[in-house]
Amino acid sequence: MNAPHDNGALRASLQALPRALRTLHKALIDVETVYFGAVGSALEHLHLITNHPHFAWLQPMSALMAALDEALDEPDKLSAQAAAGWRAAIEELVGPGAPDGTGFRAHYLVLLHDAPEVAMAHGALRQLLAPLPQRLR
Template sequence: MNTQTPSDPRAQLRALSAVLRRLHKTLVENEMAHFGPAGSAFDQLQLLTSHPQFAWLRQISEILVEIDERLDDKEQPADAAAVQAYKTLIERQLTPDPEAQTEFQQKYLSALQDSPTVAMAHGELRRQLAALPGA
C-alpha cells in the first residue's frame, strides 16, 4: 500500500485509477458472492452490465472509464485540475449524504459494514485520496 503520491498528474491519475479499480473489483466480488454462481467470465460480464442487482456498481465503472479516457487523451493531457476534479468526484460518490441516500450509498455502506475486504479497499482508496494535493 503505497500512499506516496507522485508529482506528475498523469502518474497521480494512474495511481488513483489503480486503487479505485481494486475497490471496484472487491465490490464486484462481494456482490457476486451474494448473487450466487454466475457461470463463465462472459456470464459475469453480462450480469455486471445488465442485471439490476449490479446497477449500483456502474457508477464506479463510469468513473474508471472517464479516468482511462482522460489518460488516453492526447489533445487534453491530464493536469492538476483533472486530478482534483476526479478526487472531488470520487469523494462525493463515497461520502454518505443523509439528505439524499442513493441506492449506491446504501449498498456501498452495507458492503463496507459487511465485508472486511471492502473496508480495507475503501481505506486504501481514502489514503490515496488524502495523499493527493488539495484544491
C-alpha cells in the same frame, strides 16, 4: 502531506488511482456475486454484472473509472483543478463528499461495513486521494 503542484506529480498521483479503483470495484463485484448466488461461466458473470438490476448500482463507479482512464490517456497537462475534480468525483461515490445522488453510496456503505476486502480496498484508495488537491469551497 502537501498536494502535488507540478503536472508530473499530479499525473503520477492520478495514475495510481485507476488500479486502486479497479481493486475496489472487483471487491464490490465479488461480494455482490456472493450475495447474488451462482452465476455460471465468466461470460455469464460479465453479462450479469453489466445487465442485471442486482449489479446496476455499480455503474456509476464503472463509468467514473472509464472516464478517468480516458482522461489519463490524454497527453494534455493536468491542472490542480482537474485533479481536485477527480478527487471530488471519487469522494462523491465513496465518501466523505456529499453523495452523488445515484444511490451508489447506500449500497457501498453496507459492503464497506460487511466485507473486509472492501474496507481494505477503500483504505488504499483513500490513501491515494489524500495528497490530491481539494476543490475550494
